[in-house]
Amino acid sequence: MSRLLSAACGCTALLMHTVAFAQSGDVPDWVYGDGELPEKWSVTNEAYGACDAGAMQSPIDLAETNARGDISLSASYGVAEGKLKLGPRKVQVDVGPGMGMISGERLYSLLQMHFHTPAEHVLHDKRYPLVVHLVHGSQKGHFAVLGVAFEEGEANPALQPIIDAMEANRSAFEFDVAKLVPDDLSVYRYMGSLTTPPCTEGVNWHVADNVLTASPEQIAMFVSRLGNSNRSLQPVNNRLVVGPEG
Numbered sequence: 078m079s080r081l082l083s084a085a086c087g088c089t090a091l092l093m094h095t096v097a098f099a100q101s102g103d104v105p106d107w108v109y110g111d112g113e114l115p116e117k118w119s120v121t122n123e124a125y126g127a128c129d130a131g132a133m134q135s136p137i138d139l140a141e142t143n144a145r146g147d148i149s150l151s152a153s154y155g156v157a158e159g160k161l162k163l164g165p166r167k168v169q170v171d172v173g174p175g176m177g178m179i180s181g182e183r184l185y186s187l188l189q190m191h192f193h194t195p196a197e198h199v200l201h202d203k204r205y206p207l208v209v210h211l212v213h214g215s216q217k218g219h220f221a222v223l224g225v226a227f228e229e230g231e232a233n234p235a236l237q238p239i240i241d242a243m244e245a246n247r248s249a250f251e252f253d254v255a256k257l258v259p260d261d262l263s264v265y266r267y268m269g270s271l272t273t274p275p276c277t278e279g280v281n282w283h284v285a286d287n288v289l290t291a292s293p294e295q296i297a298m299f300v301s302r303l304g305n306s307n308r309s310l311q312p313v314n315n316r317l318v319v320g321p322e323g
């Protein structure tokens with residue numbers, strides 16, 4: 078009897094563990110499509126209604142820019158202690174307070190950055206092989222994201238500590254966030270959404286026009302970890318999409 082009881086307790090503990098994992102988002106109840114057809118995430122979870130019913134979703138094709146202008150954006154990033162969080166199709170690095178950007182006279186603090194392979198927004202008529210999304214929050218709870226794409230070329234010095242931490246199964250490391258952002262920060266800007274469920278709208282999106290390089294080995298490391306992790310393109314509808322002058 079005691080054997081049975083302990084077995085039952087073991088099962089319950091395992092079940093609770095699994096539930097806790099699902100709730101923490103480590104076992105997602107959604108999957109990526111092929112990057113072309115809509116994913117229909119609200120079919121599996123009605124809490125994801127905005128993903129399919131929303132009219133301001135991301136990513137988009139930036140060729141659909143419908144205005145040009147000087148976009149006021151200033152950013153301040155530097156050396157930080159990163160905390161690596163890995164999950165299925167997730168490579169995320171959390172950072173402490175102290176860095177961020179000012180867009181449209183609103184201050185956004187950098188919270189975390191994560192990667193997608195290939196890039197989600199179509200920029201210069203293509204999806205680059207790797208993108209970093211720097212996710213920021215304002216004091217009033219508004220989100221702003223800065224996306225920076227990578228093409229094959231020279232190794233990027235800020236990606237290497239992240240890769241080394243992944244390979245060594247180490248959580249904490251130091252890296253220079255400024256090296257993940259181009260010196261000339263010309264951006265596309267529009268109002269969109271989180272690109273993963275629950276696809277919350279009201280996200281102030283910025284995508285850097287200038288692309289950085291990463292070595293083929295660095296890109297391959299992210300691809301092997303993330304697989305296809307890009308959401309399909311979403312309709313622009315009647316949104317304002319401002320591109321850099323030039």
Ligand SMILES: [Zn+2]
Pocket residue numbers: 191192193210272
């Ligand atoms: Zn993202």
